Amino acid sequence: MMYIKTFEQITQEDVTLVGGKGATLGTMSKEGIPIPAGFVVTTSAYNDFFDKPLPQNVVDEMKRLE
Numbered sequence: 814m815m816y817i818k819t820f821e822q823i824t825q826e827d828v829t830l831v832g833g834k835g836a837t838l839g840t841m842s843k844e845g846i847p848i849p850a851g852f853v854v855t856t857s858a859y860n861d862f863f864d865k866p867l868p869q870n871v872v873d874e875m876k877r878l879e
Contacts, residue, residue, distance in 0.1 A: 816858035820851055830855050 823831055823839025831839070835853035842848060 816855055816861075817852050818855060820848065820853070823853065830857065832856070 818827070818831060818835075818839075820835075820838045820842040823835055824843070825836050825840055827839065828836040831853040838848060838851065838853070
């Protein structure tokens with residue numbers, strides 16, 4: 814299962830997997846429009862981890878950002 818896709822890997826057909834903004838960024842990247850490099854966390858990741866608690870190291874990192 815792929816949880817992350819770079820903009821270069823995304824097409825408009827991936828809209829259900831990456832959402833509208835992600836699909837648009839993928840399209841823009843493929844068309845050569847200058848956008849910063851980036852990635853999208855997929856809906857699969859959200860669905861697979863929705864009911865599970867965050868790992869403690871992720872919680873600790875988020876707390877450092879507060």
